[in-house]
Amino acid sequence: MNSKNLLIIDDEKRLCDLLARILELEGYIVHKAYTGKEGLTLLAKHPIKVVLCDVKLPDFNGIDLLVLIKQQKPFVQVIHLTAYGTITDSVKAIKNGAYDYITKGDDNDKIIPLVAKAFEAADKVAVVQQQQTAQKGFDAIIGQSALLLEAIAMAKKVAPTQANVLLLGETGTGKEVFAKAIHDASKYKESVLLAINCSAISADLLESELFGYKKGAFTGALQDKKGLLEQADGGTLFLDEIGDMPLHMQAKILRVLEDGTFIKLGDLQTKKVQVRLIAATHKNLLEEVEKGNFREDLFYRLSVFTLHLPKLNDRKEDILFLAEHFIKQFSASTVKMNADFQQLLLQHNWKGNIRELKNTIERTLILSTGASLDSSLLPASFNAASSKINTNLDMASIEEEHIKKVLQYTLGNKTETAQLLGIGLATLYRKMDLYSIPKY
Structure with missing residues (x-):
């Protein structure tokens, strides 16, 4: 073409x-x-x-x-x-x-x-x-490490079955990607996959979003509404961060798992659905059971098939594969990583896992002006961790230079600069004063 x-x-x-x-x-x-x-x-x-x-x-x-x-x-x-x-x-x-x-x-x-x-x-x-x-199904999962390939193999075995799945792993390890892959390889693939993050919204809103409600069930309920369970009938529902779900709602989800039934808010009639549930959490659910925060019966119902997703620090051999994937995703031109850049990626402690790596690559591509990504484009914490690079600069100097580059890219827009740096606006102004950076 x-x-x-x-x-x-x-x-x-x-x-x-x-x-x-x-x-x-x-x-x-x-x-x-x-x-x-x-x-x-x-x-x-x-x-x-x-x-x-x-x-x-x-x-x-x-x-x-x-x-x-x-x-x-x-x-x-x-x-x-x-x-x-x-x-x-x-x-x-x-x-x-x-x-x-x-x-x-x-x-x-x-x-x-x-x-x-x-x-x-x-x-x-x-x-x-x-x-x-x-990139559909398991093709969307990037990496070749033994731990990842083992998780993929397990997921492929459970995908064609009707079993509900519990995905365990730190935030940013790709639980939603695995959920989609399992759905795409299942008998439900021609139907919908709906997802909701149980920790992202209030308990009241979560309940109405999941189960729906009848007109007049509460103030503002002006008409009947189908919940996600009803909308996902014949398909898959992904409950992300289920460890944060309130106890009274856990009882309702347990009932769905046991006989496929639920009751809308404000309704008296029972509804029946056929939905495959995939749940995920970064929490240790057994510890949550012991603390009284999670129902024991729901835990055992969910954990019939449990899949542990490895953290990025345990599959370092996948980092460069993922980085190349994100470069292709965010850049239309051919961009290469130089050796120092690659080394710093491999040495970094990825507390935010794949999500942190993705954000890092996107940020460096924004700052880059050439066809090569070098260590100067990475946040100061990356450079400070290496004794081989920028040995003549202390951490403050590296941070100052990085802030200047981002300000130059945003044409002095402080709000956008703070967002790209991952700091608050007040913190940005404080650092600009500290390093005597002109406020344009």
Whole structure:
């Protein structure tokens, strides 16, 4: 597939031909259409990644055409060509998914860099979509360590059965990925997989979300609502962090496991469902049973098939595989990790497991300006842990340099900088004062 295919849709033939000539000189393969219908036909025939489209066409409004283009090829980036007085329409189009807009005749010098950036964006979206399509089931689990392969083998054995599964492991070890893989390899794969985090919402909301309610069950219950159990009938329900579920709800889940029945809030009638339950927790449930925080009967009901997911520090040989996977996910261009960068990844204590690694790679790609990832892009804690790298810098100097780089990337936006650094805004201001960093 040629990565340089571009489509111009404009009923002003002279302008269309001029733009085509400019872009052809830059090495693009340009396809021209003078109506929206003609443009959609060409889009279907050719591997087009970027479209320059007039806002006003004889047969289409450009904003309406944008919707059809995205439906046909979601990764395609659309740049609107706008005449004076139609900029408002283009701003609206950007909100609906257009990449950008340029004013006809006045912005010819902006076309070439804008088109180049649009191609980069199209490549990035296409890669992510291909990965999401290709990586189904156990193919989505990255790594080759013995511990991981053992967990995958166990999961593959239980997947085709009707057994409920309990996934145990630290936060960020991939419990949700395993749950999806088990679902995709089961007889329920053609039905839905629904998930809820039992620790993320209040007990009252969790109960109504899981079991649903009848109209008038409580203030604000203006109509009947199906809960996740009912919605997942014939499929799979993933209960993440079940160790944080309140005791009174544990009794209701136990009943679902025993006979597949439950009662909606405010209802008197029993409902029956056929749902496969996959539960997960980072807690030691036996200890929670001893403390009186978790029902013993529910624990034994859930733990018929228990799968322990290894933490990342116990499968260090998978770190570089995962890092490469995340680089491909977040970057359209070819980016390599240099030796020092790889060494620091291998030496780091990954308390946040795969989730921490994913966030680290995403952050370094944001800060990177070249085709190579080096140790200077990693947070200060990584560099400070190595005696081989930056030996002439103390930890404060490394931190100061890192903050400056992130501020430079965000163009001085303190809120965004604090988010990227993983610190509070007040902490950022305090460190900027400490290191005498200008506040722009």
